[in-house]
Amino acid sequence: MKFERYGIGIAKGMALTFKHLFRPPITVQYPEEKLVVSRRIRGNELVWYPDRCTGCATCAKSCPQGNIEIVTHVGDENNYVVDKFEVDTGRCMFCGLCVESCPYEALAMGLSYERAQYRRGQLVLSKEELRLSDVRQPSGYARPKIEATLPEQSLLVNWDREKGGQKLSLVPLSKKRGRGV
Amino acid sequence: MAIKTEPFILNIGPQHPSTHGVFRLRATLDGEVVVDVEPVIGYLHRGIEKLAEGRTYTQNIPFTDRLDYLASITNNLAYVLAVEKLAEVKVPERAEYLRVITAEMMRIASHLMAVGFFLNDLGAMMTPVLYMWREREKLLDLFEMVCGQRLTYNYMRIGGVSHDIPEEFLPALKRFVAEMPGFIDEYDQLLAGNEILLVRSKGVGVLPEELAINSAASGPVLRASGVKWDIRRADPYSIYDRFDFDIPVGSAGDCYDRYWVRVQEMRQSVRILEQAIPQLPEGEVCAEVPRLLRPPVGEVYGHIEAPKGELGFYLVSDNSIAPYRFRIRPPTLINLTALKDMVIGWKVADLIITFGSIDVCLGEIDR
Numbered sequence: 001m002k003f004e005r006y007g008i009g010i011a012k013g014m015a016l017t018f019k020h021l022f023r024p025p026i027t028v029q030y031p032e033e034k035l036v037v038s039r040r041i042r043g044n045e046l047v048w049y050p051d052r053c054t055g056c057a058t059c060a061k062s063c064p065q066g067n068i069e070i071v072t073h074v075g076d077e078n079n080y081v082v083d084k085f086e087v088d089t090g091r092c093m094f095c096g097l098c099v100e101s102c103p104y105e106a107l108a109m110g111l112s113y114e115r116a117q118y119r120r121g122q123l124v125l126s127k128e129e130l131r132l133s134d135v136r137q138p139s140g141y142a143r144p145k146i147e148a149t150l151p152e153q154s155l156l157v158n159w160d161r162e163k164g165g166q167k168l169s170l171v172p173l174s175k176k177r178g179r180g181v
Numbered sequence: 182m183a184i185k186t187e188p189f190i191l192n193i194g195p196q197h198p199s200t201h202g203v204f205r206l207r208a209t210l211d212g213e214v215v216v217d218v219e220p221v222i223g224y225l226h227r228g229i230e231k232l233a234e235g236r237t238y239t240q241n242i243p244f245t246d247r248l249d250y251l252a253s254i255t256n257n258l259a260y261v262l263a264v265e266k267l268a269e270v271k272v273p274e275r276a277e278y279l280r281v282i283t284a285e286m287m288r289i290a291s292h293l294m295a296v297g298f299f300l301n302d303l304g305a306m307m308t309p310v311l312y313m314w315r316e317r318e319k320l321l322d323l324f325e326m327v328c329g330q331r332l333t334y335n336y337m338r339i340g341g342v343s344h345d346i347p348e349e350f351l352p353a354l355k356r357f358v359a360e361m362p363g364f365i366d367e368y369d370q371l372l373a374g375n376e377i378l379l380v381r382s383k384g385v386g387v388l389p390e391e392l393a394i395n396s397a398a399s400g401p402v403l404r405a406s407g408v409k410w411d412i413r414r415a416d417p418y419s420i421y422d423r424f425d426f427d428i429p430v431g432s433a434g435d436c437y438d439r440y441w442v443r444v445q446e447m448r449q450s451v452r453i454l455e456q457a458i459p460q461l462p463e464g465e466v467c468a469e470v471p472r473l474l475r476p477p478v479g480e481v482y483g484h485i486e487a488p489k490g491e492l493g494f495y496l497v498s499d500n501s502i503a504p505y506r507f508r509i510r511p512p513t514l515i516n517l518t519a520l521k522d523m524v525i526g527w528k529v530a531d532l533i534i535t536f537g538s539i540d541v542c543l544g545e546i547d548r
Contacts, residue, residue, distance in 0.1 A: 003376055003379075006376055007376065008374065008376075009373075009374030009375040009376050009378075009379070010375055010376055010377065012370050012371075012374060012375075013370065013371040013372065013374075013375050015370075016367060016370050016371050017308065017371070020312075026315060026318075037325070038325040038326050038329055039326075039347070040325075040326070040327070040328065040329035040344065040347075041325065041329050041330075042329040042330050062239075062240070062472075063240075064236050064240035064241070064243055064244070093243055093333070094330065094333075095242075095243035095246075095333075095335045096329065096335065096343075097239065097240065097243070097335075100343065101472070109329070139329070141329045142343075142344070147347075152349065153322070153325070153326055153349075154322075155319070155322045155323070155326070155353050156315075156318050156319045156322050157319045157322065157323070157353045157356050157357050157360075158353065158356070
């Protein structure tokens, strides 16, 4: 190829790159600064409410992977008593179909996303581990009531460092990070 | 005195930064000139077509996310459109608009990745990619807001979409649509006149019009060769016939045209978004569909214009809750068959950029 004046295009590109030097950074220092995730985040956990669950196993039937294992027996009041509710989150693909299908809102997706474990066995969660706790909070996925209570997601579109467009939740470096959000 | 030479086989991949995943290319070289290439695929094979035969129609939607994982929404859309065609489900108006809005957002995000990594293959190491990832990140934030995940959305449902959008979605999307043309101008300033890009990609890896048609190429690869074929126009699905947009067409069919067509398609997608946002009606987002859908006995082929080309689903129903046959027509696998004709006679460095300009996604090729 022949160019009339070689180098003009490169110089234009360099001018743009130079302009970027004066733009505010859009990245955050991840473990110290954390962005607020979506209210509907399909996080790495399921939250199970034993008082609402009737043991109907709709969630287990809707799971594409067959991850949810439920064992029940008939109780005194002619109801199902859940003996075993076990989810293998190592095989879960977090599609959220179980949460959408639950007719009693007894299952919710979790809010956390830092759930790496050292053993595969630790990813299999029993019914005691699946209950609501400080580190296991439900997200608003398919649960509009919970969604309304959660904080607004930080969006890069609204990023403006001077105006504080993104809300950051800051965790100091020295503090030992626990599990959870 | 002539030096005696013999062809030499170079193995590229399966783990190599330029192969966009786990793709292996066995190239026969004469010095630095490519004599023959043989793609070796199957490293990411998961048997999705067979897995789908044992699952219900709704349960298969998350599996389609894992085909072309850079454009999950359009995979969802192609699949649910095929099922709706089979079961004759009527989709509410608002759901149709949400489908078009998310699909066009996905097209922008996918093309940003494609253009960025094409330049990465050219040797513009990471600078254009990071400029484009900034815009892609904004879209991923919006997808996360709507459906809760950043990559595997699982958003479409048979008869509509899974959720209505939250109220802060439309202001954020309007802001994105307003500023996106400015960013595309920036990419043009950075790249379109760049002499190195022009020298490296103009006239390289030419796919002639006739060969492009004969090899069943689709998407930007076909349009760069000068064929005005876009399924959104040729066989309108969903509500694409209501929007006004142009189909950018290249002339030479070389790597530069494929880059150029993608950048222009981003502009057209922004145009579609600009038209769709004000028209968005109120109402239901999902039709009443039985949870265990049993479509009537029959077969159907549904296809859409995915960011990478024509994505088709061929489904056979035997009136049970699971499809009897689930066949995917992945665009990039078909586009890849034209690679050999594009690269023979070019150097190894041109082989890499020609492969990058096809914009393959291995999750879709191997399935």
